[in-house]
Amino acid sequence: MEEEAASNNKKCRGSSGWKVLLLLLPSVVIISCCCVTTTTTLSTAHVDRKSHAPSVVANEQQQHRRLAAEDDVPTQQTSTRSVTSKFNDKRPFLDPSWKEWGDALVQFETLVSPAELDFTISRRLPWAQDESPDKCDEVLVLMPEYFARNGHGSQLNSYILAAMMATYLGKAMLVLDAPQKNSKYPNGSMFGCPVDAFKDRREFEQFKGNNHKNLVMKDDFPLGLSRLLKHSTILSRGCTIPTCSSFTYDSWEAIRKAQKEHFLNGLPPREVTCEEDGHRTQRVLPLGGEEVRQFFEAQVKPMILDESKKTEAYKWIIRLGANAHEAQVFIKLTKEADIWDFVSALMARSGIIKFQPWIARDVALFIRQIDLPLNSGYDAIHVRRGDKLETESRKEVVAYWHSQGYDRVEQFPTNYIPFRHYLRLWDSTDCENYWNGFQTQSTTRLVYVATDDPITVKEEIAKLPKGSDGTTIVAGCKKVKFIFASVSEDPAFHINEGGGKVDCYVRYTRNIRAIADLLVLTKSDTFVGEFVSNWGRIIRLNRLILNDSPLVGEKKQSSGKWLKKSSFDEEDTEPPAFIRDFRVAFGDLISPPPGW
Secondary structure (H helix, E strand, C coil): CHHHHHHHHHHECCCCCCCCEEECCCCEEEECCEEEECCCECCHHHCCCCCCCCCEEECHHHCCCCCCCCCCCCCECCCCEEEECCCCCCCCCCCHHHHHCCCHHHHHCECCCHHHCCCCHHHHCCCCCCCCHHHHCEEEEECCCHHHHCCHHHHHHHHHHHHHHHHHCCCEEEECCCCHHHCCCCCCCCCCCCHHHECCHHHHHCCCCCCHHHCCECCCCCCHHHHCECCCHHHHCCCCCCCCCCCCHHHHHHHHHHHHHHHHCCCCCCCEEEEECCCEEEEEEEECHHHHHHHHHHHHHHHHCECCCHHHHHHHHHHCCCCHHHHHHHCCCCCHHHHHHHHHHHHHHHCCCEECHHHHHHHHHHHHCCCCCCCCCCEEEEECCHHHHHCCCHHHHHHHHHHCCCCCHHHCCCCCCCHHHHHHHHCCCCCHHHHCCCCCCCCCEEEEEEECCHHHHHHHHHCCCECCCCCEEECCCEEEEEECCCCCCCCCCCCCCCHHHCCHHHHHHHHHHHHHHHHHHHCCCCEEECCCCHHHHHHHHCCEEECCCCCECEEECCCCCEEEHHHCCHHHCECCEEECCEEECCCCCCCCCCCC
16 A cells, blocks of 8 residues: 555655544644644544543554444544644734735735735736736636536635636636626525615615615626635736627626536536737636636646656635745645645635725724634634535534444434534543643633524523533533524625625625624634535635745754754654644545636
8 A cells, every 4th residue: 555655656746645643632843933732633533532541553544434333443643734823813903914914904905914924926927917917917817607506615626726726827817797688596595685785875874675686786896706805916917808809797697607618528627718909819717616616626736746757736825825945845845735735825825815995994893893802812613504404414423423333324313523522622621730720720711603503503502501600501510602603684694695685785694694703713813623524624725824835845864954854753843834723623634626
């Protein structure tokens, strides 16, 4: 098996043959004056049992699954390490350094703290000072309307994946939203309509009806996905949608639909060659969310992982915002997980996901109404149930209850993984020091809970022990205050519930609640979630930080000299990126490529 993996590694970067260390509890490594702890997960087999002593074992067979029935299955570690440092030392939601020299709303425009964004990227890119139209000769057009039926996470991941593909292929990326007549949503967007969308604000404020579609909208207000996201000039290069002389939205949509036949026959997607301005030729690749995934999996991913394409990899990572040194580090990476982590961290730093100003404004108003201090640290847990229980999460639920001794589905106490499992993972450190009198519990830990099943989760929390001050006692020693967002009169939790018939302003309030949750989860100190949910994958991407050490991939000996990592266990090497404390509740431990 190892020989086969070694052979595959020669063919492409990121072979499945690499080894993984398995850890039960966090360990601490001191590297370059930073306290670095490995990202950990806790086996569900330990949920209702006492803590075990730390142990380390190697087990390749466990590298993709964590739920298991054996009581002594150790915890697995992912390739990227969790970091506790100046980046993650009880950081607040609001970036304190930004207050002195930045717009307050910027704190709510991105999933990354403003001080961690690289605002110089656009000036470094080759086309930044280039007014030549040549920069628009190759274009990928993302058409998100067909994917609009999906939730936030799916649409954002589709956008991220398209951005990664476009930059790798050397194409400008543009977003073509459906015009009102082609949209299934009365006011032109699956993300609803803010007050800014209406021509007469006073008419909106005085409206007493149940459906805002009868109010007049602004003709130039963004539609579709563009109502949520402000498309990055890093991706667009300042280009505009090609007209191809007389192409309409319907023309592009017909080509997009025809792409499916190309993929089924193993052909590359169809590109359209257009003549613009009477003399300039453009090659245009129109894709929807589904086609983006098909094209990436079948053709782009193999190219990215092809170790022989170092020149293309170097140019790609520069286009994503890396500097020359970072690009040199990147092309030396061979593990697939390292490649995706590096790209993810770079995309986070580049600020690819940026919300529109009205989204940031209304999200800020919503978050400030939550009983969550924005100037001090907090932790967060994401409990995704809902429709996932019948699809992706089903096998995880079955595995969990089997690990608890229930053989038959009819015997399962619930059809979901209980909240106490998330808590056990969040509280993976034991209370031994407290019980032995070496440590006192002086503060209450704040834990924000985002879930589409708040009633049940609150009932589960109500059954936990309580302290004299009303806090919840976890693990017998930790005082915890759980925080939920305010409950809305709208019982729905997802923008796609109810289809296109839902009133656009109701849909917009759902949209704001969801983005608020996403921001709070992403900016927490410790996060507990999973990759079954699209949110978990987006959150992980935006919690990654590039390792700026010149010693990435090398190992320090006791003599102080650094050697190539090939001579040592991988876990003793400098990783290409750090991740803020991210704990996987169940399911796959290895995060897929950005946007997948």
